[in-house]
Amino acid sequence: MAAPQPALSPSPSMDHYAVIGNPIAHSLSPAIHARFAAQLGEQIEYSALLAPLDGFRAAARAFFDAGGRGANVTLPFKMEAFALGDGASERARIAGAANVLARRDGRIEADNTDGAGLVADLRMNLRVDLRGARILVIGAGGAARGVMGPLLGEGPSALVIANRSVDRARELARRFSPNGVVAACALDDIPPRDFDLVLNATSASTKGEPLVLADSVWRKGPVAYDMAYGPAARAFVAHATAKGARACDGLGMLVEQAAESYLLWRGRRPATAEVLAALRAKAA
Numbered sequence: 001m002a003a004p005q006p007a008l009s010p011s012p013s014m015d016h017y018a019v020i021g022n023p024i025a026h027s028l029s030p031a032i033h034a035r036f037a038a039q040l041g042e043q044i045e046y047s048a049l050l051a052p053l054d055g056f057r058a059a060a061r062a063f064f065d066a067g068g069r070g071a072n073v074t075l076p077f078k079m080e081a082f083a084l085g086d087g088a089s090e091r092a093r094i095a096g097a098a099n100v101l102a103r104r105d106g107r108i109e110a111d112n113t114d115g116a117g118l119v120a121d122l123r124m125n126l127r128v129d130l131r132g133a134r135i136l137v138i139g140a141g142g143a144a145r146g147v148m149g150p151l152l153g154e155g156p157s158a159l160v161i162a163n164r165s166v167d168r169a170r171e172l173a174r175r176f177s178p179n180g181v182v183a184a185c186a187l188d189d190i191p192p193r194d195f196d197l198v199l200n201a202t203s204a205s206t207k208g209e210p211l212v213l214a215d216s217v218w219r220k221g222p223v224a225y226d227m228a229y230g231p232a233a234r235a236f237v238a239h240a241t242a243k244g245a246r247a248c249d250g251l252g253m254l255v256e257q258a259a260e261s262y263l264l265w266r267g268r269r270p271a272t273a274e275v276l277a278a279l280r281a282k283a284a
């Protein structure tokens with residue numbers, strides 16, 4: 001087990017933020033927030049904190065006790081982050097998970113900007129109109145649950161959840177059926193609809209496992225979106241492109257959820273296009 005990292009002592013003049021996860025070394029969040037702060041002419045400190053797998057709560061508490069103003073939380077701690085909050089936003093409660101913590105008046109508030117980040121990337125960067133769209137969500141775990149509310153809030157005409165274990169898909173569909181037209185099916189039994197958006201919310205990409213989908217999924221030439229980014233998304237993006245989709249990884253979602261976090265913490269939403277372009281250029 002990795003030794004807990006001591007909370008960094010923030011410099012007294014700067015507001016201190018962090019991303020907490022395990023692993024964390026390759027997180028792009030410090031670079032993204034440094035660019036946001038520079039763009040807005042603000043001075044902040046933003047660190048990456050590795051928490052032991054059994055030590056998220058202690059690491060987060062130590063960070064806030066040392067004066068930390070806010071934290072992003074990444075895998076595998078998003079559900080623990082939700083539980084840690086003294087209060088939670090409605091969207092975090094719906095997701096049952098938090099990717100943002102903010103200290104306000106001595107309380108820690110849990111929020112979830114993942115879904116808003118995905119919708120912002122689809123709308124603003126990829127120019128996808130979700131109103132009236134037919135959406136296929138693949139996967140029924142935490143990542144899918146975190147984005148369902150904001151996706152349905154855009155008013156799609158139908159949303160189908162396909163999952164390897166159909167029971168989990170059904171459970172998720174039941175949970176969100178008050179929010180829109182939601183159906184569930186097994187991964188090998190996807191109905192032949194003309195989908196406008198195919199969203200990969202499984203952990204298959206991250207684990208390097210192939211995702212086999214019926215050809216009918218690609219019939220309309222949909223937008224295909226992998227919520228993972230970088231090498232983890234490559235196989236899905238390549239497969240979808242070969243099938244005629246306009247395919248994209250989740251780097252834009254990462255930048256947009258970060259901008260939403262910055263807005264929550266500091267009341268200003270940074271412009272994202274130049275930050276995303278710089279990260280894409282670096283990755284290429």
Ligand code: ATR
Pocket residue numbers: 138139140141142143144163164165168187201202203204207209210211
């Ligand atoms: P996360 O929080 O990242 O969503 P999770 O809750 O463990 O993680 O969920 C992982 C999702 O990826 C599930 O929908 C899982 O399918 P099952 O519910 O059937 O396990 C899906 N998944 C993982 N590996 C997969 C694979 N090789 N093929 C298809 N689906 C996969």
